[in-house]
Amino acid sequence: MKTVAFVTQKGGTGKSSLAVSMAVAAQERGLKVYVIDLDPQGTAKSWYERREAPSPEVATIETPQLPAALATLARQGYDLALIDTAGVDSPATTAAMQAADLCLIPARPSIADIEATRPTVRTLSRLGRPFSFVLNQCPPGRTIRTSDAFRVLNLAGAVAGTAMAMRADHLDSMAMGLGVTERDPTGKAASEMRELLQWVTTRLEGKTNGQEETRVA
Template structure:
């Protein structure tokens, strides 16, 4: 069983949207997937309540203090991938999520404010000796100097997923309807980006080379 914790002490970076769509994409690939929502706002839990699909990932709302006990239970249930959605604040729950994760995914928008705000999160990940990767999220559609510059800056401080995620209405619409973007429109650019990101993350967890390709937004 592999565990991805989506962490950022800055709100509004799209953690919950990423958790939902990555979980759906993983389930579509045949992975038994579970989402754990430790954010008091409960965005992913509410998303789950709006789902009409009977298959796909389950979502459990827990506290950070329940994580350590929950992980062995999920493993016994045959869960293959766990995605933890965390609050945008420095809490004991975020620390607990980092501790149990095989990989921490740190979403950041291509702005100086977001990149600077990610520093405490990265410091906590380093302190706990965990692997991490940034993902550029909510970037301008099309090729953008801002995206390229942000990618280069983040590369200086750690790994960056090779597929940035563009700001697309598909993400908002899918969240509102209890879907992942790959369910809402399987052929959309948003769906392709989520699938590529999932592949990159799973390869990174397994220690496989995914190939160094230039960042792009199509």
């Protein structure tokens, strides 16, 4: 089983939205997926409560239970565990970083979000944990703002090859307990999410160093 944690000390960057939509997209690819919500705000858990389908399952747990919970999921045959965390530095976030095979740091293409990644990157570097940035809520299309943000982040680490655009499907699917790939399977948000999942899967398999050019739909 592989574990991916969504971390960054800033709210509103898209940790919870990307986590639940990635869980759905991975499930659609035939993976057995579980989402662990370590954020006391419980955004992912609330999404699951609104969701009609029973999977991918989302549960909140206490931080000390994380290693045992992941071991249980692995024994139960899960392929992927996604951990959503709060936008603050906390023991829960550190535990998620330590448990994850890959940490994803969502950032909007704004100076505030890029600066906010720095303490997270410092902690991850100190812990020696692999991470990648994911540009999220980008203006649709190819824009200087997105490519500049990509270049700046790329100085500090790998950036996911797909930049996620600002799209209403993310807001709607959060409200409806759906993933963006369910909300509109042929939509742009859906295809970006599938590409992001593919990038993450490839990186988890160690087949990319994440240095390739970003692609903006």
